Amino acid sequence: MTENPTDRWLAPGEPPPFTQHNLTGASPCVLLCDHASNRVPQRLNALGLPASELERHIAWDIGIRGVALQLSQLLDAPLFVSGYSRLVIDCNRPLSSPGSIAETSDGTVIAANQGLTAQERAERAAVFFHPYHDAIRALLDQRQAEGRPTLLFSVHSFTDQFGGQRRPWHVGLAYHRDRRVGPALIEALRRDPALCVGDNEPYAVSDASDYAIPVHGERRELPCALVEIRQDLLADEPSQHLWAGRLAEALRTVLPGILLPAAPRIAS
Numbered sequence: 001m002t003e004n005p006t007d008r009w010l011a012p013g014e015p016p017p018f019t020q021h022n023l024t025g026a027s028p029c030v031l032l033c034d035h036a037s038n039r040v041p042q043r044l045n046a047l048g049l050p051a052s053e054l055e056r057h058i059a060w061d062i063g064i065r066g067v068a069l070q071l072s073q074l075l076d077a078p079l080f081v082s083g084y085s086r087l088v089i090d091c092n093r094p095l096s097s098p099g100s101i102a103e104t105s106d107g108t109v110i111a112a113n114q115g116l117t118a119q120e121r122a123e124r125a126a127v128f129f130h131p132y133h134d135a136i137r138a139l140l141d142q143r144q145a146e147g148r149p150t151l152l153f154s155v156h157s158f159t160d161q162f163g164g165q166r167r168p169w170h171v172g173l174a175y176h177r178d179r180r181v182g183p184a185l186i187e188a189l190r191r192d193p194a195l196c197v198g199d200n201e202p203y204a205v206s207d208a209s210d211y212a213i214p215v216h217g218e219r220r221e222l223p224c225a226l227v228e229i230r231q232d233l234l235a236d237e238p239s240q241h242l243w244a245g246r247l248a249e250a251l252r253t254v255l256p257g258i259l260l261p262a263a264p265r266i267a268s
C-alpha cells in the first residue's frame with residue numbers, strides 16, 4: 001500500500017492542507033489566499049517558536065482570510081485557501097527560493113527550519129505545497145478546456161511596520177508581465193482620494209520571489225495581479241468586509257475592459 005504523507009503529517013482532527021470554496025462560482029475571477037493561516041501541524045511543535053511569534057506577520061497575512069472569503073461570496077468566485085503557516089512552507093515562493101522554508105524571518109530565527117535535508121523539504125512540499133497548487137492547476141485547466149475567461153487574483157496583507165519604517169500605503173497592487181489588471185485596479189481604487197494605493201509597492205511580483213502569479217497566471221497568459229492590504233486595516237470582521245467590498249467593486253469596474261467578450265462565431 002502506498003503511504004500517503006499527509007496521513008503521517010496531519011493527526012486526526014487537524015485541518016486539511018488547504019480548502020477550496022465556491023469552485024463552480026460564475027465569476028471570471030479565480031481567487032488565491034496563500035498566507036491565510038498561522039497554523040503549524042502538531043508534528044512540528046510550533047516550529048520551536050513561542051505563540052507570540054506565530055501571531056506576527058511572519059507566520060501569516062493577518063486579517064486576509066476574512067477578506068478572501070467575503071470577496072469570494074461577493075463575486076461568486078472560486079477561492080483556494082492555504083491551511084497552514086507560510087513558515088511551514090511558503091505557498092507563494094518557488095521551492096528553490098531561500099524563503100520557501102524560511103530559516104529566519106524579520107529577525108526571528110525559525111528553530112525547526114534550520115538545516116533541513118532535501119528529504120525533509122520534499123515532504124513538506126508534498127503535504128502543504130503541491131496539493132494546493134495541483135488543485136489550482138486542475139481548476140484552471142478545466143476552465144481553459146471549457147473556454148471560460150479567467151482573471152487570477154491573489155490576496156495578501158502586509159505589515160504596517162517593517163525595518164523600523166511605517167508604511168504609508170493602505171493597499172498596493174503587485175504585478176509583473178501582465179499589465180492588464182494591476183494598473184487598471186490602481187486607477188479604480190485611486191478614485192477614492194482618501195486611499196493611498198501602491199503601484200508595485202510595498203512589493204512587486206518577480207519570478208524569484210513569487211509562485212502563484214508567474215506560474216498560474218503569466219505562464220497561461222491569464223490576466224493576473226496580486227493585492228496587498230495593510231494588516232492594521234483588517235483588524236476585525238467589519239473592516240475585512242469593507243475591504244472585500246472595495247476590491248469587489250474595483251474588480252467589477254475593470255473586468256469588462258479586460259475580458260472582452262469573444263467575437264461572435266460566423267456561420268460558414
Ligand SMILES: [Zn+2]
Pocket residue numbers: 034035061155156157
Ligand atoms: Zn502574503
